[in-house]
Amino acid sequence: MHTTALATPTFNLKAVVKETRLKPDTLRAWERRYGLPQPQRSKGGHRLYCQHDIDTLKWLVARQEEGLSISRAVDLWHNLLEEGRDPLVTMPVASQLSGTSTKPLVSGDALASLREAWLDACLNFDEPAAENTLTHAFALFPAETVCLDIIRWGLAKVGSEWYAGKVTVQQEHFTTAMAMRRMQTLIAAAAPPTRQERILIACPPAEAHSFSPLLLTWLLRRQGWTTLYLGANVPLERFEPAIQKIQPHIAILTGQQLYTAATLREMGQVLNSIEVPFAYGGLVFNLYPDLRLRIPGHYLGDTLEEAPGLIENLLQTSQPLPSTDATPAQYPDTRAHYLTQQPFIHARVQALMNIENTPMPANGIAEINEHLSQNIIAALSLGDIDLLGIQLLWVSGLLSNRSVPLALLDTYIKAYDQAAGEYLDERGKPVLEWLDKTTGNGSQYREN
Numbered sequence: 001m002h003t004t005a006l007a008t009p010t011f012n013l014k015a016v017v018k019e020t021r022l023k024p025d026t027l028r029a030w031e032r033r034y035g036l037p038q039p040q041r042s043k044g045g046h047r048l049y050c051q052h053d054i055d056t057l058k059w060l061v062a063r064q065e066e067g068l069s070i071s072r073a074v075d076l077w078h079n080l081l082e083e084g085r086d087p088l089v090t091m092p093v094a095s096q097l098s099g100t101s102t103k104p105l106v107s108g109d110a111l112a113s114l115r116e117a118w119l120d121a122c123l124n125f126d127e128p129a130a131e132n133t134l135t136h137a138f139a140l141f142p143a144e145t146v147c148l149d150i151i152r153w154g155l156a157k158v159g160s161e162w163y164a165g166k167v168t169v170q171q172e173h174f175t176t177a178m179a180m181r182r183m184q185t186l187i188a189a190a191a192p193p194t195r196q197e198r199i200l201i202a203c204p205p206a207e208a209h210s211f212s213p214l215l216l217t218w219l220l221r222r223q224g225w226t227t228l229y230l231g232a233n234v235p236l237e238r239f240e241p242a243i244q245k246i247q248p249h250i251a252i253l254t255g256q257q258l259y260t261a262a263t264l265r266e267m268g269q270v271l272n273s274i275e276v277p278f279a280y281g282g283l284v285f286n287l288y289p290d291l292r293l294r295i296p297g298h299y300l301g302d303t304l305e306e307a308p309g310l311i312e313n314l315l316q317t318s319q320p321l322p323s324t325d326a327t328p329a330q331y332p333d334t335r336a337h338y339l340t341q342q343p344f345i346h347a348r349v350q351a352l353m354n355i356e357n358t359p360m361p362a363n364g365i366a367e368i369n370e371h372l373s374q375n376i377i378a379a380l381s382l383g384d385i386d387l388l389g390i391q392l393l394w395v396s397g398l399l400s401n402r403s404v405p406l407a408l409l410d411t412y413i414k415a416y417d418q419a420a421g422e423y424l425d426e427r428g429k430p431v432l433e434w435l436d437k438t439t440g441n442g443s444q445y446r447e448n
Helices: 013-020 024-034 051-065 070-082 110-123 127-140 143-163 169-189 211-222 239-246 258-273 283-287 289-294 304-316 331-355 362-382 385-401 406-423 426-440
Strands: 198-202 226-229 250-254 278-281
Touching: 013 024, 013 051, 024 051, 024 070, 051 070, 051 127, 110 127, 110 143, 110 169, 127 143, 127 169, 143 169, 143 211, 143 304, 169 211, 198 211, 198 239, 211 226, 211 250, 211 304, 239 258, 250 258, 250 304, 258 278, 258 283, 258 289, 258 362, 258 385, 278 283, 278 304, 283 289, 331 362, 331 406, 331 426, 362 385, 362 406, 362 426, 385 406, 385 426, 406 426
Parallel strands: 198 226, 198 250, 250 278
Antiparallel strands: none
């Protein structure tokens, strides 16, 4: 599979160390344990390597940077050969890539260039370019750097660009799919666990954003932990029997939005009831620290990078649960009453908006109804109705970025206030008071 020139033994051990950046002990260990590479010997008994040996070593290093253990990388090499495929051609390292549509790297900050190249490929739906860019990145940087500072950065960027109205839903979905596929490949290739404790990672009901917990799963497996990932939108039904069967030493839950912070809290209460420690994190808890006072678990910090260390600390030392704020006594009744009246309120809002002859389409009104309703229920579940202001600020920004007049949001909230006043009685007082306060001062949910 390689030419005579590539197979000619020319390089001594020192030259190979300089070229591959592998230590001499590592080279000898790989040769002894795995039979790769297979250098020849000089008359004096010294190892002599050919160019193909060096290319093989670089290929193995590239696979390690992508998350494979050395033993699995060697197995992959042999499997490709058995299939009649040259590994160096089938899965080339960065220096061998050619003919790709990936942007050429500019001089200077290579990491920033790779970030932009990967995101640009994703936004143009160019799958080969996106994959080749990551192959470049894994050859140049540690795998953690690629995952955290390129893939995660790209997803955060595309999310903010979607919010600003500069990226379509289709572009966001494609970028997310590319990122998720790469993380799943890395997890599948991770080395077997070396630590006994079992860590469960899951997204609570209604939480669809699953990249961060998937990335955390990989980071923990890289450190040797036995980690089970249940995925997005894990329902509460049969959750407790599953926990009893898995018997994790700790459960990790992630929530990104207000309404999933509420379902996370509910899932955490199940874990507490069966004495399984749990920790949590997610964007919504970073943005609104007061929410942490509503969750009966251990907060994992503001950055994903610090989470593995905090999890290890929780596994090694028994720590009491942080204190949480009590839910006002009236809130459970308010929540139940609101749920029964919700369909009538929404129908009345639709009618009132039609009377006002607003330019907002019916499906748009239904969508905002659903969004506000989810968050009213969440705020009542979490014990703080004023959390709704967070969501109105978010919606106002979204409308503004899409050139929708904010006056429409004022009109909508007034209609909702009127409809709620018609269908909620004294039990709905917390919701009614919040709506009255909001319609009396609409500017409070607008960005300054």
